[in-house]
Amino acid sequence: MKKHINCLFLLSLLSSCAPKAEIIKSGQHYKKHKDYKSLTKAVELMPETITTVQVKKILGKPIDNGFDYRYLVDSTGVNNCTIGAVFTIDLQGKITHRWVDEICE
Numbered sequence: 001m002k003k004h005i006n007c008l009f010l011l012s013l014l015s016s017c018a019p020k021a022e023i024i025k026s027g028q029h030y031k032k033h034k035d036y037k038s039l040t041k042a043v044e045l046m047p048e049t050i051t052t053v054q055v056k057k058i059l060g061k062p063i064d065n066g067f068d069y070r071y072l073v074d075s076t077g078v079n080n081c082t083i084g085a086v087f088t089i090d091l092q093g094k095i096t097h098r099w100v101d102e103i104c105e
Contacts, residue, residue: 019045027058034074036083040100043085050095055087062087070103077102 026042029035042058055069056062062069072084081104088097 023058027060030071031060034072036073036075036100039071039073039085043098043100046098052087052089052093052095055095059085072103079104 023042023045026038026045029038030042039059046055046058052069059071062071066089068089069087070084072082075083077083079102081102083101084103085098085100086103087095090096
């Protein structure tokens, strides 16, 4: 069953504009190394209408604040704040915005 779900996920990425192999490769590299370059590339290649389920398949388990998902990297920025990707999620559970930068709060 799990293989079937993974195959469906990969097929859904095939229909997007970004090459699926690059997204998956960048996501796997991010999961292993938690680096800025692969996180940024994965986020940039994700289709505009990506779901939270797909984001978790690509990047792994997020820091889930209920209203956003966060994926952090292994370094800080010029303001000494953590760098990461933030996916804003609306009340219906859909991603409405995403960005990669310093997260200073």
